[in-house]
Amino acid sequence: MHISPDLSVFWQQGWIKINATMVWTWVLMIALVVLSKMITRRLVTHDHPDRWQVGVEIIVLGILDQLKEIGLPSPRKYLGFIGSLFIFVAFASLCTVFPLYEPPTSSLSTTAALAICVFLAVPYFTVAKRGWIAYLKTYLEPTPIMLPFNLIGELSRTLAMAIRLFGNMMSGSMILAILLAITPLVFPIIMSLLGLLTGIVQAYIISILATVFIAAALCSASSEHHKKSDHG
Amino acid sequence: MLIDWFTVISQIINFLILIFLLKRFLYRPILKAIDAREERITNELQAAELQKSEAAKNEKKYQDLLNSLEANKTELITKAEEEVALKKTKWLEDARKTYQDRKDRLMESLHQEEHEFHIDLKRKFHQEIFGLVRKTLMDLADESLEESLSHIFLKKCKSLSPDELEKMRKALKENTSSIDIITTYPLGEPLKKDLTDFIALTFDQAPPIRFIHRKEELPGIKLIAGGYKLEWTIAEYLDKMQADLEAAGTTATTLVGEKEER
Structure with missing residues (x-):
């Protein structure tokens, strides 16, 4: 039993390697794309679409x-990033019902990668919307003295996000593995169901947190922008 | 170390690829379908709204029309009733008039017929009576009624009072081209001569005398000289007899009626 699927390496050439995390991620990606293609192949615009x-x-x-409720004014711009984050994490959790499957989200590398994506998405969307100056000024708010604390906050929340997702996903798999070893067959099923719920909740939490970070950055850059225009 | 940085980088790339793929295969078509449906629904709603407003407009129009009809109903009914009553009166009046006209014509025609019948009857009656009297006189006394009548007429002429003769003369002076002697039977030559002699003796410059024979006249003899007329007929007797007969008929009818009542 591995703590992380990173440790199951299938192929390695120097520092380049293919491990279980990457393989399961590809499997999930292919499954998602195939599923999407199958569903969107027969899209209809009339009043009776099929259940899929x-x-x-x-x-x-x-x-x-x-996205709209949280405060993003034009949610379709962020749907690609946040929607994919939610669908990927949720789908990775839901697939735990299949035997031998190891969710890539139970690898700290994956969760860290997702957290880094969120960490980079915040300046990307803010700069795209308000420009570099407005974004950089948010680190000097409310006073320039707060700059180091803002930077620490930024890094720590990314770390917290990575650890939170990893902990929850990994613990689910671990608990299931331990229970399978020590208890009869029925109890792990209940825990597995609980694991599914936790997985969906985690998917929701990580996407909501990403949305909140982006919305907060946009909002503070926007208020800075307004203040500047008022003074001008 | 739980974090493998190569895996982290590859996972970042994987995630970015996933974002691209999902955008391409999931979000874009789904959003497109949703937009198309929303647009269709919006269009349908707009069309429905348009139809609704149109319907409301029409409803108001017809409601107004209905209200106006309702308001004018009493007036229209009253007007129609008046018209009907007027026409009824006119038609009744016309019918009555037509009926009265036809009735009048019929009555007139009946009276005419009745009158003609009476005249005809009277004439026939007179002829019958005259014939009967003539026959009786001939059978019983071997004497001609016409001859006796003419003699008596001549006698009556000769015994005219001077006043009557004066009247006759005056009438002859005023206007006459001839003296007409009208009989219902042919006069004999001796009688014609007697009458001509009488007139020649009585009047100076007497106009010519015309003897006229008319069967349809009342049995007797008439002398017409201008405005003067002297006649000797059985008309007076016949009229009296007719009056007596009518009186007798009336009495008989009354008696029958009284009997029936009893």
Whole structure:
């Protein structure tokens, strides 16, 4: 039993390697793309779409509604990033029902990669919307003295996000493995169900946190922008 | 070390690829379908709204029309009733008039017929009576009624009072081209001569005398000289007899009526 699927290396050439994390990620990616293609192949615009289309529409519109509620004014711009984050993490958790499967999100490398993506997405979206100056000025708010604390906060929240997701996903798999070893067959099923719920909740949390970070950065850059225009 | 940085970098790349793929294969088509449906629904709603407003407009129009009809109903009904009553009166009046006209014509025609019948009857009656009297006189006394009648007429002429003769003369002076002697039977030559002699003796410059024979006249003899007329007929007797007969008929009818009542 490995703590992380990173440790199951299938192929290695120097520092380049292919491990279980990467392989399962590719499997998930292929599954998601194939599923998407299958569903969107027969999209209809009339009043009676099939159940798959309705299900996907509910998910997409649900994500858009959440983004809007949190405070992103034009949610469709962020749907690609935040929606993919949610779908990837949720799908990785849901697939734990399959035997021998190891969720890539139970690897700290994956969660760290996702956290880094969020960490980079915040300046990307803020700069795209408000420009570099407005973004950089947010680190000097409310006073320039706060610059180191802002930087520490930025890094720590990325770290916290990575650890949180990793901990939850890894613990789920670990608990399941331990229970399978020491208890009868019925109890792990309940824990597995609980694990599914936890996985969805974690997917929700990581995407909501990413949304909140982006929205907060946009909002503070926007207020800075407004202040500047008022003085001008 | 739980973090393998190569894995981290490859996972970042994987995630970015996933974002691209999901955008390409999931979000874009789904959003496109949703937008298309929303647009269609919006269009349908707009069309429905348009139809609704159109319907509301029409409803208002017809409601107004209905209200106006309702308001004018009493007036229209009253007007129609008046018209009907007027027409009814006119038609009744026309019918009555037509009926009255036809009735009048019929009555007139009946009276005419009745009158003609009476005249005809009277004439026939007179002829019958005259014939009967003539036959009786001939059978019983071997005497001609016409001859006796003419003699008596001549006698009556000769015994005219001076006043009557004066009247006759005056009438002859005023206007006459001839003296007409009208009979219902042919006069004999001796009688014609007697009458001509009488007139020649009585009047100076007497106009020519015309003897006229008319069967349809009342049995007797008439002398017409201008405005003067002297006649000797059985008309007076016949009229009296007719009056007596009518009186007798009336009495008989009354008696029958009284009997029936009893």
